[in-house]
Amino acid sequence: MRDPRYDILFEPVRIGPVVAKNRFFQVPHCNGMGHQMPLAHAAMREAKAEGGWAVISTEECEIHPSSDLTPYVEARLWDDRDIPALSLMADKVHAFGALAAIELSHNGPTASNLYSREVLLAPSHQPSKYGYPAQARAMDKADIRAYRQWHRDAAVRGMRAGMDIVYVYAAHDLSLPMHFLQRRRNQRTDEYGGSLENRVRLLREVLQDTKEAVGHRCGVALRFATDEFLGPGGVELAEARDIVAMLAELPDLWDVNVAAWYNDSVPSRFAPEGAQEPFIDFVKKATSKPVVGVGRFTSPDTMVSQVRRGVVDFIGAARPSIADPFLPRKIEEGRFDDIRECIGCNICITGDNTITPIRCTQNPSMGEEWRKGWHPERIAPRASDARVLVVGGGPAGLEAARALGQRGHEVALAEASKELGGRVSREARLPGLAEWGRVRDWRLGQIRKLPNVSTYLDSTMSAQDVLDFGARHVVLATGCRWRRDGYGRSNGLGIPGLAEHPAVFTPDDLMDGRLPTGTVAVFDDDYFYYATVAAEALAKAGCRVVFITPDDTPASWGAYTLEYRHVRKRLAALGVEIRVSTNITGFAGRTLVLEDVWSDATSTLDVDALLTVTARLPNDELFHALKAREAEWADAGIQSVDCIGDALAPGLIAHAVYAGHRYAQELGEAKTGEVPFKRHFHTARETDLLDGP
Numbered sequence: 001m002r003d004p005r006y007d008i009l010f011e012p013v014r015i016g017p018v019v020a021k022n023r024f025f026q027v028p029h030c031n032g033m034g035h036q037m038p039l040a041h042a043a044m045r046e047a048k049a050e051g052g053w054a055v056i057s058t059e060e061c062e063i064h065p066s067s068d069l070t071p072y073v074e075a076r077l078w079d080d081r082d083i084p085a086l087s088l089m090a091d092k093v094h095a096f097g098a099l100a101a102i103e104l105s106h107n108g109p110t111a112s113n114l115y116s117r118e119v120l121l122a123p124s125h126q127p128s129k130y131g132y133p134a135q136a137r138a139m140d141k142a143d144i145r146a147y148r149q150w151h152r153d154a155a156v157r158g159m160r161a162g163m164d165i166v167y168v169y170a171a172h173d174l175s176l177p178m179h180f181l182q183r184r185r186n187q188r189t190d191e192y193g194g195s196l197e198n199r200v201r202l203l204r205e206v207l208q209d210t211k212e213a214v215g216h217r218c219g220v221a222l223r224f225a226t227d228e229f230l231g232p233g234g235v236e237l238a239e240a241r242d243i244v245a246m247l248a249e250l251p252d253l254w255d256v257n258v259a260a261w262y263n264d265s266v267p268s269r270f271a272p273e274g275a276q277e278p279f280i281d282f283v284k285k286a287t288s289k290p291v292v293g294v295g296r297f298t299s300p301d302t303m304v305s306q307v308r309r310g311v312v313d314f315i316g317a318a319r320p321s322i323a324d325p326f327l328p329r330k331i332e333e334g335r336f337d338d339i340r341e342c343i344g345c346n347i348c349i350t351g352d353n354t355i356t357p358i359r360c361t362q363n364p365s366m367g368e369e370w371r372k373g374w375h376p377e378r379i380a381p382r383a384s385d386a387r388v389l390v391v392g393g394g395p396a397g398l399e400a401a402r403a404l405g406q407r408g409h410e411v412a413l414a415e416a417s418k419e420l421g422g423r424v425s426r427e428a429r430l431p432g433l434a435e436w437g438r439v440r441d442w443r444l445g446q447i448r449k450l451p452n453v454s455t456y457l458d459s460t461m462s463a464q465d466v467l468d469f470g471a472r473h474v475v476l477a478t479g480c481r482w483r484r485d486g487y488g489r490s491n492g493l494g495i496p497g498l499a500e501h502p503a504v505f506t507p508d509d510l511m512d513g514r515l516p517t518g519t520v521a522v523f524d525d526d527y528f529y530y531a532t533v534a535a536e537a538l539a540k541a542g543c544r545v546v547f548i549t550p551d552d553t554p555a556s557w558g559a560y561t562l563e564y565r566h567v568r569k570r571l572a573a574l575g576v577e578i579r580v581s582t583n584i585t586g587f588a589g590r591t592l593v594l595e596d597v598w599s600d601a602t603s604t605l606d607v608d609a610l611l612t613v614t615a616r617l618p619n620d621e622l623f624h625a626l627k628a629r630e631a632e633w634a635d636a637g638i639q640s641v642d643c644i645g646d647a648l649a650p651g652l653i654a655h656a657v658y659a660g661h662r663y664a665q666e667l668g669e670a671k672t673g674e675v676p677f678k679r680h681f682h683t684a685r686e687t688d689l690l691d692g693p
């Protein structure tokens with residue numbers, strides 16, 4: 001039952017004409033499903049409403065074809081035909097007593113209009129933000145009037161869709177009211193440019209318009225970024241204080257954060273829980289209206305502290321609500337150790353950025369609520385009384401054991417080493433990745449509560465051991481290892497001299513505590529986090545680090561996780577020397593042979609050691625040994641042997657957790673060979689739904 005210390009989190013809070021039942025507020029977040037997958041989107045939001053969040057918001061919602069965000073998939077309210085898709089979500093959210101909120105946005109020069117082919121709009125003539133080779137044109141007074149009308153119309157449509165809260169968006173450098181605030185985007189000389197009063201004018205007008213249009217039924221929220229960290233060209237804290245003072249009582253709710261998105265949703269490697277407090281704590285002192293703020297809050301004590309100290313009224317969350325849609329209910333029920341804490345890896349954000357449905361490392365059901373019918377808390381009871389042997393206690397094996405145990409199976413988890421967690425435990429020891437240990441910790445906590453799951457450490461399983469064990473189903477989650485022969489994307493034949501060279505290291509060496517010394521080249525042919533983390537670890541251990549990559553920029557995939565800029569700054573601060581567009585073609589003695597990937601020019605570099613981050617090999621020897629003895633399975637009582645996670649194909653931790661969960665979900669189901677999930681088709685029925693009345 002609820003601990004009275006947390007009662008304050010469950011107080012209702014008024015937002016204009018509506019009342020939120022508690023202080024848990026799922027702020028707008030993108031999800032890669034948006035208007036193209038409305039059923040999947042609604043089911044994802046529904047899970048959070050069921051989990052106790054008082055307010056559930058959409059992602060940003062395009063209000064007009066001149067703010068078309070294609071290829072990104074967000075919400076859309078261009079006309080009445082978009083209403084039913086959003087009603088789906090509002091209805092599902094209301095069924096659990098939550099309020100639905102919609103974040104209206106016209107992105108001006110930060111839109112694309114690639115689908116609509118409209119000319120981009122902006123306060124002044126300027127290049128489009130996202131590198132599309134076109135400029136936005138300066139809006140004249142008629143454009144401003146038209147924009148205000150579009151926003152008003154969208155607000156009314158949002159209300160008709162069943163939304164209880166309508167946002168005016170002035171954050172993330174993504175919407176016209178914010179663009180008018182920014183000196184770098186607004187060089188107007190009329191009453192909408194120049195002085196702060198003038199630059200705030202449009203935001204004030206849109207807030208007033210929205211209140212007039214829907215304020216009788218809907219709370220009107222303002223999402224406002226207090227700092228862009230760009231100096232005088234952007235919104236700065238000092239000016240933000242004045243803006244908040246000028247508009248203090250106008251919105252019914254202040255949702256405050258920092259911009260751009262990469263400064264707002266910072267990965268845990270670069271920012272701890274509650275990092276935005278110094279930039280938003282002034283807002284509540286300037287207004288009597290409720291304030292929501294974010295900070296990747298997962299600790300109930302931190303949440304209470306935020307409210308008691310007068311920093312926020314609402315605990316805003318995107319990522320914590322993705323990792324654990326049931327976070328509020330767990331706090332309410334006093335089930336603190338059941339909270340599945342976000343690890344701050346930002347894999348969820350790669351959904352939006354790669355234009356694919358949202359995924360989460362910690363919560364494998366995220367994005368699968370509709371298409372696979374997965375629930376973040378419930379799972380169907382076992383279909384048989386089969387015993388299952390799980391080999392390998394990394395994220396795949398732990399999640400398989402946990403979810404199989406939850407289904408009621410008798411499970412044995414055998415792990416070769418003396419600790420559970422596999423790669424998660426190993427990677428969590430690297431600089432900045434400590435929070436990744438939460439993937440292990442949550443699963444261990446759950447497994448400890450399941451009397452039907454037994455874990456065996458220090459238990460390397462051979463094929464004979466598995467046959468002798470006598471489980472009906474065997475799942476191998478034995479992980480993978482880094483290659484040291486240079487094989488990878490750029491060197492399909494490996495790199496001559498590496499395999500036998502004594503001064504070649506891999507991330508496995510680093511995680512085992514074997515670090516090179518002196519001048520070390522880190523070779524990144526992987527393009528995500530490992531190589532930059534290795535460079536950081538080595539630089540911190542006193543090495544001179546030269547980061548070499550055949551790619552044109554280091555850690556390019558980190559752009560999808562919003563890590564990229566933070567990584568570049570950190571490597572720069574650590575004095576890591578970076579050589580891009582450079583391949584390694586040989587290593588003999590101390591001499592690396594380098595090749596410019598564009599000119600083919602070669603050069604040499606003398607180093608004490610080379611750390612390669614190129615590709616991995618599955619640890620699938622046990623799987624193949626068992627396959628070779630398939631004739632003996634029946635006598636041993638074995639019906640199936642499966643290989644999952646990194647042992648099948650090395651990937652992200654998110655892939656491993658998903659693989660473990662999927663195995664547990666599907667055990668006992670007939671393999672039909674059909675597409676294993678529901679798809680959105682624009683069939684006659686769905687078109688009717690989307691076309692509306």
Ligand code: ADP
Binds near residue numbers: 397414462644646
């Ligand atoms: P994944 O990411 O797929 O879960 P990990 O590499 O994190 O993979 O975890 C694999 C785990 O399997 C490691 O902890 C490793 O010690 C363990 N393991 C590997 N081979 C065996 C084996 N033959 N018997 C038991 N455990 C094993």
Ligand code: SF4
Binds near residue numbers: 341344
């Ligand atoms: Fe948190 Fe990572 Fe899940 Fe995103 S993907 S919610 S950052 S655990």
